[in-house]
Amino acid sequence: MxxxxxxxxxxxxxxxxxxxxxxxxxxxxxxxxxxxxxxxxxxxxxxxxxxxxxxxxxxxxxxxxxTNPFLHLSMHLAISEQLSIDQPPGIRAAHDRLAARLGSPHDAQHAIMECLGETLWEAQRSGMPPDTEAYLQRIKQQASRD
Known part of the structure; x- marks a missing residue:
């Protein structure tokens, strides 16, 4: 890798x-x-x-x-890659719902970025690999907010 x-x-x-x-x-x-x-x-x-x-x-x-511009842009790249291969499975559909709710794919990526940051922070804190299911659930929760 x-x-x-x-x-x-x-x-x-x-x-x-x-x-x-x-x-x-x-x-x-x-x-x-x-x-x-x-x-x-x-x-x-x-x-x-x-x-x-x-x-x-x-x-x-x-x-x-x-804001660290290099970290921010790197997270955009990581999320773009996740969306392109739908990994974790379901992220693309959750992103599309989030983009529809927020009005733009860019805003959806920023919301997903918050979810990714929280997931990575938890992984760092626990010393465990990132919990992809928790990550996807965070994104789905963002997508379903009113």
Missing amino acids: FNPSRDEVRRFFIDTWRKQREGSVLTPLEAIAADWIIQHPEYHANLVPTHPAAAANQDYSPENGQ
């Missing part, structure tokens, strides 16, 4: 955005990433660093109200 380092993930998004802006050919994964980057203009400055080494080492503190 591919397990990139923090620097490799950041370099991937920075390089993808550079290639997108230059009109270079993108790999399929880069094309998906570029689509998410386009939908997040608030991160564009983070992806065009004046000092790439500094960008790779930048810390983003939730306590200071900062």
Whole structure:
């Protein structure tokens, strides 16, 4: 399984955005990433660093109200992959219901991102693998809210 380092993930998004802006050919994964980057203009400055080494080492503190753009975009990619293969089974249907309820696939992904974050946090805390059934149930609960 591919397990990139923090620097490799950041370099991937920075390089993808550079290639997108230059009109270079993108790999399929880069094309998906570029689509998410386009939908997040608030991160564009983070992806065009004046000092790439500094960008790779930048810390983003939730306590200071900062969102880590690389983590956010990585979660979009992970969820996109889950939806493309319907894994865990049923996530695609739950996403579609959530998108209909929220009015957009992007908003649905953000809601799923919250579910994913909670599931990963619980796994970290317990030292166990992520509970995919609990993850799917969280998404279904989001989709069924009034």
